[in-house]
Amino acid sequence: MITLSLTTPGNTAGAVALLQLHGPGVKPLLAELCDQNHWDDGKVYLCDFAGIDEGLAVCLNDQWAQLMPHGGLRVIELLTEKLISMDCHLKPASNRELYPEAASDFEADMLATLALSPSPAAVDLLLAQAENWSRDDLDFTQIAADTQRLDRLCHMPSVVLVGPANVGKSTLTNRILGYAASIVADLPGTTRDWVGGMTQLRGIAVRWMDTPGIRISDDDVEQQAIGLATQVINQADVLIHMTDVQSGFELAGITERNPDLLVVNKVDHIDDAKQLSFPEDILPISATTGQGLGELVEKILEKLGLHHINAQTPWAFSRQLKRIITDGDHQALRHYM
Numbered sequence: 001m002i003t004l005s006l007t008t009p010g011n012t013a014g015a016v017a018l019l020q021l022h023g024p025g026v027k028p029l030l031a032e033l034c035d036q037n038h039w040d041d042g043k044v045y046l047c048d049f050a051g052i053d054e055g056l057a058v059c060l061n062d063q064w065a066q067l068m069p070h071g072g073l074r075v076i077e078l079l080t081e082k083l084i085s086m087d088c089h090l091k092p093a094s095n096r097e098l099y100p101e102a103a104s105d106f107e108a109d110m111l112a113t114l115a116l117s118p119s120p121a122a123v124d125l126l127l128a129q130a131e132n133w134s135r136d137d138l139d140f141t142q143i144a145a146d147t148q149r150l151d152r153l154c155h156m157p158s159v160v161l162v163g164p165a166n167v168g169k170s171t172l173t174n175r176i177l178g179y180a181a182s183i184v185a186d187l188p189g190t191t192r193d194w195v196g197g198m199t200q201l202r203g204i205a206v207r208w209m210d211t212p213g214i215r216i217s218d219d220d221v222e223q224q225a226i227g228l229a230t231q232v233i234n235q236a237d238v239l240i241h242m243t244d245v246q247s248g249f250e251l252a253g254i255t256e257r258n259p260d261l262l263v264v265n266k267v268d269h270i271d272d273a274k275q276l277s278f279p280e281d282i283l284p285i286s287a288t289t290g291q292g293l294g295e296l297v298e299k300i301l302e303k304l305g306l307h308h309i310n311a312q313t314p315w316a317f318s319r320q321l322k323r324i325i326t327d328g329d330h331q332a333l334r335h336y337m
């Protein structure tokens, strides 16, 4: 029986995919698939995979072979179907198989987490975990609490901007994302459907979302767009309520949940003396000049619990570690590491 494992992520397209074949008889299988009889161990051949795609193939020995077609989802699907029709058995690759260089399951899971984390800030922390989990004074209750916030390094949290029309939400969005994702105009009701993009705040990946300005109008489409944004607003990890120096903060009842941060925009319109009179919980910014944006980023990270990441913090980054801290199983931890 020959097993087939996809060792590149199966749910997203990439430039090249890697399919691993393992079992007796891989050479005859490749000969049939690629219509080529001679295979030297370790030599890479450019092959036609049964008319599905052209790519590279290598036989490592009589038991192991690797196919490297293009990484489009359809190519992977067709090639997998073809190999299954040739009696290969599809088996999800374990992290230990994907990372043969890992010395333990712990290390293999750490490398898999590292490969999938969208936040550069996770790198140093993950690389320190073997040392962090080797300590004698592990407090599983504290680790569970830290893990809740540190998991946000892997599952991008959402930051959602709400507020009245024309206060500069899209201007701020475009500045934070670094490209023109959202249309800006001196016209209330410019943004219709919510607009989002991925960005990094001090090395921490977040999904940033701009929503249509909330206002009463007789425009049906605009009111529907405001309604659609409600779900995004309610699920926000950090909800920022923005107004500008001309508007107040009276949006009570329009969003179901309270905002985490209050921001007043366009402070470049007013002189310094007046800026000082803002209450402490309101952050003055200017989306146009960039004033106050560094402080805004810090406040968002504070709300996410990621303002200060101490590399010495143990983090239950894998399912296995989560199970270990829930069960309080020190024995299983030693076995895992």
Ligand SMILES: Nc1nc2c(ncn2[C@@H]2O[C@H](COP(=O)(O)OP(=O)(O)OP(=O)(O)O)[C@@H](O)[C@H]2O)c(=O)[nH]1
Binding pocket: 164, 165, 166, 167, 168, 169, 170, 171, 172, 183, 184, 185, 186, 187, 188, 189, 190, 191, 192, 211, 212, 213, 214, 265, 266, 267, 268, 269, 285, 286, 287, 288, 289
């Ligand atoms: N002076 C100044 N003008 C700004 C600032 N931010 C945005 N503006 C201007 O305000 C107007 C509205 O900006 P938008 O970003 O479209 O506002 P919005 O909140 O997205 O508006 P809606 O999509 O209608 O809800 C534009 O003319 C911007 O150039 C700022 O910090 N200072």
Ligand SMILES: [Mg+2]
Binding pocket: 169, 170, 171, 182, 183, 184, 190, 191, 210, 211, 212, 213
């Ligand atoms: Mg807008």
